[in-house]
Amino acid sequence: MPQRPNATFTPEKFEQILLEIMAGRSLKKILGPDRRDGFPSRAGFHVWLANEELDRKHNLNRRYADARSLQADNYFDEILEIADEDTETKEACMRNRLRVDTRKWVIGRMKPWMYGDLSQKESKKGEEDKQTHEIVEVVVTKKDGADGG
Numbered sequence: 001m002p003q004r005p006n007a008t009f010t011p012e013k014f015e016q017i018l019l020e021i022m023a024g025r026s027l028k029k030i031l032g033p034d035r036r037d038g039f040p041s042r043a044g045f046h047v048w049l050a051n052e053e054l055d056r057k058h059n060l061n062r063r064y065a066d067a068r069s070l071q072a073d074n075y076f077d078e079i080l081e082i083a084d085e086d087t088e089t090k091e092a093c094m095r096n097r098l099r100v101d102t103r104k105w106v107i108g109r110m111k112p113w114m115y116g117d118l119s120q121k122e123s124k125k126g127e128e129d130k131q132t133h134e135i136v137e138v139v140v141t142k143k144d145g146a147d148g149g
Contacts, residue, residue, distance in 0.1 A: 009051075049064060
């Protein structure tokens with residue numbers, strides 16, 4: 001199959017890609033072989049993100065990160081919908097469980113501070129508390145040493 005040339009950046013194309021990401025579609029599906037004419041390949045999209053001039057002008061990386069964050073929220077909503085589905089068979093129930101578990105795993109990595117395991121959050125909080133304590137200890141020690149001399 002012949003390769004299509006990568007598309008030229010336009011803010012409208014970029015915005016459409018972001019909207020589809022926010023709706024829960026994967027970048028692979030949006031920009032795969034069946035992508036719309038004029039849209040970049042996934043590699044072409046990443047070239048756009050890596051272009052510092054485009055990023056400065058259009059805030060591409062921040063907007064992409066925001067879209068991915070909203071995608072995680074969309075997956076969370078899907079989890080609730082799947083969990084509320086009536087299932088008639090054991091197979092359907094098992095499939096829904098897999099769908100929920102997969103989405104939970106994904107959003108736990110996309111937004112660990114919001115959807116991660118409590119153990120991960122507690123571990124991170126413990127590390128932050130330890131670092132804060134060490135910083136305070138150093139500042140107090142330096143202050144005591146400066147006042148005593």
